[in-house]
Amino acid sequence: MDYLHGTDHSPTMTLRLYESDPYLREFTATVLSTDGNWVTLDRTAFYPGGGGQERDRGTIDGLPVTGLKGKTEMAHQVPGHGFSVGQSVIGRIDWEGRYGLMRAHTGEHLLFSCLSRHTEMELVKISLTRERKVLVVKGQLDWDMIREAVLEVNGVIAQGSPVSCEYLDREQMSEGGPRAKLDRITDQKVRVVRIGEHDQAACAGVHLRDAQEIGMLLVNKFTSARPAGDWEIEFLVGPEAVSAAVEHSVRALMLAERLGSLPQDSLTAYDNRDKELLRCREALKVYGRQALASIPSQQVNGIQVLSGTFPGLDRKMLMERAAELASGPRTLVALLSQDERAFLVLARSEDLELDCASLLNLVLRPHGGKGGGKPNFASGGTPGPIKGEDLLEEIIRMVEKGL
Numbered sequence: 001m002d003y004l005h006g007t008d009h010s011p012t013m014t015l016r017l018y019e020s021d022p023y024l025r026e027f028t029a030t031v032l033s034t035d036g037n038w039v040t041l042d043r044t045a046f047y048p049g050g051g052g053q054e055r056d057r058g059t060i061d062g063l064p065v066t067g068l069k070g071k072t073e074m075a076h077q078v079p080g081h082g083f084s085v086g087q088s089v090i091g092r093i094d095w096e097g098r099y100g101l102m103r104a105h106t107g108e109h110l111l112f113s114c115l116s117r118h119t120e121m122e123l124v125k126i127s128l129t130r131e132r133k134v135l136v137v138k139g140q141l142d143w144d145m146i147r148e149a150v151l152e153v154n155g156v157i158a159q160g161s162p163v164s165c166e167y168l169d170r171e172q173m174s175e176g177g178p179r180a181k182l183d184r185i186t187d188q189k190v191r192v193v194r195i196g197e198h199d200q201a202a203c204a205g206v207h208l209r210d211a212q213e214i215g216m217l218l219v220n221k222f223t224s225a226r227p228a229g230d231w232e233i234e235f236l237v238g239p240e241a242v243s244a245a246v247e248h249s250v251r252a253l254m255l256a257e258r259l260g261s262l263p264q265d266s267l268t269a270y271d272n273r274d275k276e277l278l279r280c281r282e283a284l285k286v287y288g289r290q291a292l293a294s295i296p297s298q299q300v301n302g303i304q305v306l307s308g309t310f311p312g313l314d315r316k317m318l319m320e321r322a323a324e325l326a327s328g329p330r331t332l333v334a335l336l337s338q339d340e341r342a343f344l345v346l347a348r349s350e351d352l353e354l355d356c357a358s359l360l361n362l363v364l365r366p367h368g369g370k371g372g373g374k375p376n377f378a379s380g381g382t383p384g385p386i387k388g389e390d391l392l393e394e395i396i397r398m399v400e401k402g403l
Helices: 095-116 143-159 238-259 263-293 315-325 356-367 388-400
Strands: 026-035 038-041 058-060 067-069 075-077 088-093 121-128 133-139 163-169 189-195 199-202 217-224 231-237 297-300 303-311 331-338 342-348 370-374 377-381
Touching: 038 088, 095 121, 095 133, 095 143, 095 189, 095 199, 095 217, 095 231, 143 217, 217 238, 231 238, 238 263, 263 303, 263 315, 297 388, 303 388, 315 331, 315 342, 315 377, 331 388, 342 356, 342 388, 356 370, 356 377, 356 388
Parallel strands: 303 331
Antiparallel strands: 026 038, 026 088, 038 075, 058 088, 067 075, 121 133, 133 231, 163 189, 189 199, 217 231, 297 303, 331 342, 342 377, 370 377
């Protein structure tokens, strides 16, 4: 395939081999100049990064290349090298990383193009690294649109579609033509990447020969990206996409089984459970208010101590009630809520000199818990469940001792 048209390299420029052959893994070159750790070559297969895609990694004569820079003559950062001008060297690309990024870049073009057919969108940012592939866009999107676009992308991948690159004059980049942000492009010639009849866009990145090589594309995250854009779309390609798809599928089946529903009905089943949970929470609040309306009290060293345990009770409600009860004269309130962890509230009236924060930490510490607050009001918890009655009895014993 004639992969690229229109390039022109003068003798003083570094010949960028990846533009004509992005599949080149190894190359020989001559050192043009050195500057500390930086080495300029007459030709290179290292992609320096751009278009949202991170730079290549690899070696020159076995030494790691840790950086790339330069617009005409490309310099390679090779710490500890001993190269001299005129020396012949061998460069090797980290092919696994490069090929994964080529899959991602071609996949990103298809994904954005397919999404754009479902809704009006603006591309804000692309970030393609070995660890994460992300699109940030502005526009109205939902999971249904994501699903349809991903199905379309994988349809193109399954059928296959040739990828080609060519250079066009800026004047040829008319409305309705290739996607391009010309305000960010200074050159007269614009490099355009085409994926069959499915997409055409200005791009300086490295791409596959055919979309079929992507293997598979899967969106695995779709979240708000404000203020940068409306949405952040994270996706996977190739074997990683296949593995994630299998994992998500199995987990979805397991979730449906636990919900007691068919997989296709799991969202409805979840919504019903969610509504049921809200009803239970509201009922718990009603019963909680009734329970908190009458709390046992006892006199300890002239202090009215009101205490009680309330399994699963809302913490905010517990704290509000403790503050109300502590308004009486010479009063100490100790309320505890417990589910998988314990939550304790201590409050006292202003006419007592008791330090609630110190007392709370004193009783919680043996159980691995801690808390904070002020002398007249404190709260805290434990990492696991405890015997609430024993904890409240410990507080009363300390009050009896005058602690």
